[in-house]
Amino acid sequence: MPSLASARYGKDNVRVYKVHRNQETGVQTVTEMTVCCLLEGEIETSYTQADNSVVVATDSIKNTIYIKAKEHPVDPPELYASYLGQHFLDKYPHISKANINVIVHRWTRMEIDGKPHPHSFFRDGEEKRTVELVAARDGISIKSGIDGLTVLKSTGSAFHGFVRDEYTSLAETWDRILSTDVNATWAWKKFPTVAAVAEGVERFNAAWESARKITMKTFAEDESASVQNTMYKMCEQILDAVPESEVIGYSLPNKHYFEIDLSWHKGLKNTGKDAEVYAPQSGPNGLIKCEVSRS
Numbered sequence: 305m306p307s308l309a310s311a312r313y314g315k316d317n318v319r320v321y322k323v324h325r326n327q328e329t330g331v332q333t334v335t336e337m338t339v340c341c342l343l344e345g346e347i348e349t350s351y352t353q354a355d356n357s358v359v360v361a362t363d364s365i366k367n368t369i370y371i372k373a374k375e376h377p378v379d380p381p382e383l384y385a386s387y388l389g390q391h392f393l394d395k396y397p398h399i400s401k402a403n404i405n406v407i408v409h410r411w412t413r414m415e416i417d418g419k420p421h422p423h424s425f426f427r428d429g430e431e432k433r434t435v436e437l438v439a440a441r442d443g444i445s446i447k448s449g450i451d452g453l454t455v456l457k458s459t460g461s462a463f464h465g466f467v468r469d470e471y472t473s474l475a476e477t478w479d480r481i482l483s484t485d486v487n488a489t490w491a492w493k494k495f496p497t498v499a500a501v502a503e504g505v506e507r508f509n510a511a512w513e514s515a516r517k518i519t520m521k522t523f524a525e526d527e528s529a530s531v532q533n534t535m536y537k538m539c540e541q542i543l544d545a546v547p548e549s550e551v552i553g554y555s556l557p558n559k560h561y562f563e564i565d566l567s568w569h570k571g572l573k574n575t576g577k578d579a580e581v582y583a584p585q586s587g588p589n590g591l592i593k594c595e596v597s598r599s
């Protein structure tokens with residue numbers, strides 16, 4: 305006899321834009337996000353018995369996403385997601401969990417003639433700020449993150465000493481190109497209430513800035529022995545910088561740049577210390593992940 309093992313539903317890809325207009329200075333500030341909201345609870349009969357009396361329509365969920373963005377600040381996204389998630393628990397007794405994902409897109413203020421422009425912005429990269437939040441009856445779990453921060457260093461990275469056997473063709477290297485699209489997350493200790501999220505709310509933007517700085521500084525300055533070792537150093541530092549974080553995670557593709565032997569053409573030297581022109585690879589790529597927690 306089949307039984308419903310798990311179920312959640314809601315609205316995905318809800319695009320939201322909010323502007324704040326400072327009436328005194330005339331300066332406007334904008335936020336653009338993509339929101340996903342999926343509900344769980346006593347909703348089994350909607351699947352098993354066509355009982356729609358337990359269904360908050362996904363259209364109403366979409367409306368709620370807009371209304372909560374109007375009623376509350378959307379910066380930081382962790383606080384907005386908390387208000388949104390808690391709303392579904394407060395309003396509908398049969399809903400036990402609201403899973404909220406927020407992706408914040410970059411709109412960076414333009415500088416015109418050396419001055420920040422009051423209402424014009426540009427997209428300075430596809431990097432996103434992310435929030436994965438679960439609002440439940442026993443509290444609010446939040447994982448914040450960075451996604452799609454593309455970085456490259458042209459030296460200061462090595463990879464040697466790895467297993468060599470009859471499957472190995474990769475040469476050891478003491479100087480290689482290192483490039484990746486950073487996905488980093490930091491999970492917060494559970495918050496008992498929205499009020500606890502709101503109290504000391506500066507923690508969220510401060511953590512995002514620290515994580516971003518640590519990621520870039522460590523990437524740039526570490527004499528990397530491997531992706532594994534460099535990412536572990538990043539995790540250690542974020543745990544230190546963000547005392548309320550519990551688990552730091554990284555997922556890093558190793559985007560390969562291959563040397564090209566051009567010696568067949570007039571003896572051109574383009575390998576080893578003479579390598580200048582490389583072939584960036586779109587795949588396959590390495591994929592290295594880890595999570596680091598406090599022991």
Ligand SMILES: O=c1[nH]c(=O)c2[nH]c(=O)[nH]c2[nH]1
Nearest residue numbers: 463474529530531532558590
């Ligand atoms: O930093 C690296 N880690 C690996 O595990 C690995 N494997 C590989 O082929 N190249 C690399 N580079």
